[in-house]
Amino acid sequence: MAIWIKNPLGIFVDDGVDAGGGLIVDDAVITELVPAGREPSSTFSRWLDASDHVIVPGxxxxxxxxxxxxxxxxxxxxxxxxxxxxxxxxxxxxxxxxxxxxxxxxxxxxxxxxxxxxxxxxxxxxxxxxxxxxxxxxxxxxxxxxxxxxxxxxxxxxxxxxxxxxxxxxxxxxxxxxxxxxxxxxxxxxxxxxxxxxxxxxxxxxxxxxxxxxxxxxxxxxxxxxxxxxxxxxxxxxxxxxxxxxxxxxxxxxxxxxxxxxxxxxxxxxxxxxxxxxxxxxxxxxxxxxxxxxxxxxxxxxxxxxxxxxxxxxxxxxxxxxxxxxxxxxxxxxxxxxxxxxxxxxxxxxxxxxxxxxxxxxxxxxxLARADIGKIAVGKQADLAFFKLNEQRCSAGSDPVTNLILSDERLADRVMVAGRWLVENGKLSNVDLPKLKEARNKAARRLCMT
Ligand SMILES: [Zn+2]
Known part of the structure; x- marks a missing residue:
């Protein structure tokens, strides 16, 4: 089931490549980069509006x-x-x-x-x-x-x-x-x-x-x-x-x-x-x-x-x-x-x-000698990180990718690994983070105090 990740605010691709219209992810792989203002040439069954997101390779x-x-x-x-x-x-x-x-x-x-x-x-x-x-x-x-x-x-x-x-x-x-x-x-x-x-x-x-x-x-x-x-x-x-x-x-x-x-x-x-x-x-x-x-x-x-x-x-x-x-x-x-x-x-x-x-x-x-990850390009694994730039430190008129790298580190809003969403709206799927943190802290206290 292919998804069109549509019209991102910014996207980190090779210099000279136009992916302003987003990308198609089919199963675990990136299958198409869509130029700005265009529709995908391949079929898709779902789409995600990424107009608030800067997308970078995971x-x-x-x-x-x-x-x-x-x-x-x-x-x-x-x-x-x-x-x-x-x-x-x-x-x-x-x-x-x-x-x-x-x-x-x-x-x-x-x-x-x-x-x-x-x-x-x-x-x-x-x-x-x-x-x-x-x-x-x-x-x-x-x-x-x-x-x-x-x-x-x-x-x-x-x-x-x-x-x-x-x-x-x-x-x-x-x-x-x-x-x-x-x-x-x-x-x-x-x-x-x-x-x-x-x-x-x-x-x-x-x-x-x-x-x-x-x-x-x-x-x-x-x-x-x-x-x-x-x-x-x-x-x-x-x-x-x-x-x-x-x-x-x-x-x-x-x-x-x-x-x-x-x-x-x-x-x-x-x-x-x-x-x-x-x-x-x-x-x-x-x-x-x-x-x-x-x-x-x-x-x-x-x-x-x-x-x-x-x-x-x-x-x-x-x-x-x-x-x-x-x-x-x-x-x-x-x-x-x-x-x-x-x-x-x-x-x-x-x-x-x-x-x-x-x-x-x-x-x-x-x-790691891995040719399948580390880049947003056709044929690469769909490992992607999506960041929002809606804080006051970011200026809407500037290049979003530059803003993302230089303005300050932040957490991702969405993360995809091998075509699966693992983080959505800043939250991990199926992880009770407060409970996990408490358990980890308990273990750390025991180790450091005994
Ligand atoms: Zn080390």
Whole structure:
């Protein structure tokens, strides 16, 4: 049953494309863009007046840790150093129960959907006793909500007993990690054409410094064999270069290459400390970067290589990764923060607001190697976010898309994923949000106080 989404106030499409008359969505796919003042050439059985809405491609979040929303604001250290941060929070996460993981995943995915995000990556890396099936739980939540999701099957196999930071009871051995990774990929991933996939699994050691060399290498081999992607966290702190050299006698990028990770199958999150030569190597290899503006801002380590990386062909996407940095899961906020810092550091050669927005849609889709999402065009999945511009901060005479990106972040009025309405009139379908928030808060209080 096709629907004509008719005459939007504004629509974000490729430069030079006229979709002023809206678009046709048939089942899960965009089948026609309608020029301004015209009627669709294809048949439709329903229509929606979108004259109050700016329509953009659903945003794509390339990194998050949903369970960490349970400790948002807890044990914040003045300098946000990763080591003390982990030492404070890891013991709390070792007490996670299946119900906590379910609540955190559900509330975070709801938060993302309400902000216009239609696809999100969750990197789950702690597996305390009783949480062996954490990713199955999170995948059930995504299926119930009908949100498009990528689950990064995290892993840590080095703990306090090995001289590392995590407590012994949240890490796993290689056998447990690899057998579960294989099970999840075989259960969820499509082989060949991945178009329209609602859930995907990728393999994702927490950080090369928290797993053994053997596991890093075995993970890359397994990903090649199972035809899935690789994800990890990398180059977050200034001293990583020294740590890699001390432990492995390799630079961080040489380590990635040596272990089969410097390729177009990989995207990394949190990367800040790269040299110009590193960026060129990423570009040659096609390795993508999930850029996390709030995380960089909070740590006071905002990098200036983004323009150069884009020029070198490095795929760049955006990510909220902000629960651990104690902010909300609103990707539009990250677009604006990214723009502000770009302008501060690069001046007039910074990216434009439209280019910055594209990082959160097309750029993020490239991180996930997804050709079917991230853009409003014929043949793409109907993942769409609709925003109203009826506040006093918006001026009716200006370009609505510019107004949407620059005036302030806001919540979506409507959100469609794979042709289904998940948010209507600013509300999620079939979710009792106040009840969910109360349950999540109860779980968070228990975790942080015991
Ligand atoms: Zn992270």
């Amino acid at each position: 945003l794509i979040n390339t990194h998050h840790h949903y369970y960490q929303t349970l400790t948002r604001g807890f044990g914040v250290t003045a300098k946000y150093d990763p080591a003390p941060w982990r030492m404070i929070r890891d013991p709390i996460w070792s007490r996670l129960r299946p119900s906590d993981v379910r609540l955190a995943a559900k509330l975070t995915m709801c938060e993302l959907l309400l902000s216009g995000c239609t696809t999100s990556v969750n990197h789950h890396d702690v597996f305390p006793k009783g949480l062996k099936h954490a990713i199955d739980i999170e995948a059930e939540v995504a299926t119930d909500l009908r949100m498009r999701a990528v689950f990064a099957r995290g892993s840590m196999n080095l703990s306090i007993k090995d001289g590392s930071l995590p407590p012994d009871d949240i890490v796993q051995d290689n056998w447990a990690i690899l057998t579960d990774s294989e099970r999840l990929v075989k259960k969820h991933n499509l082989l060949g054409d991945r178009s329209g996939a609602m859930i995907e699994i990728v393999l994702a050691p927490c950080s090369p410094l928290l797993v053994s060399s053997e596991l890093m290498r075995a993970t890359a081999v397994m990903a090649e064999h199972l035809e899935c992607r690789l994800h990890t966290q990398f180059a977050q702190t200034e001293d990583e270069d020294r740590l890699f050299k001390e432990r492995f006698r390799l630079s961080p990028l040489d380590y990635l290459e040596e272990h089969g990770w410097l390729s177009d199958k990989t995207w990394i999150a949190h990367g800040v400390h790269f040299s110009d030569a590193d960026i060129r190597r990423f570009g040659s290899a096609g390795t993508a970067i999930a850029f996390c503006p709030t995380a960089h801002w909070v740590r006071g380590s905002y990098p200036s290589w983004v323009n150069d990386a884009i020029a070198s062909g490095v795929p760049i996407g955006l990510a909220v990764r902000s629960s651990a940095a104690n902010a909300s899961s609103n990707l539009m906020r990250e677009v604006r923060l990214f723009l502000q810092h770009q302008r501060s550091s690069r001046g007039r050669v910074a990216l434009t607001h439209r280019e910055a927005f594209r990082l959160a849609t097309e750029g993020s889709a490239r991180c």
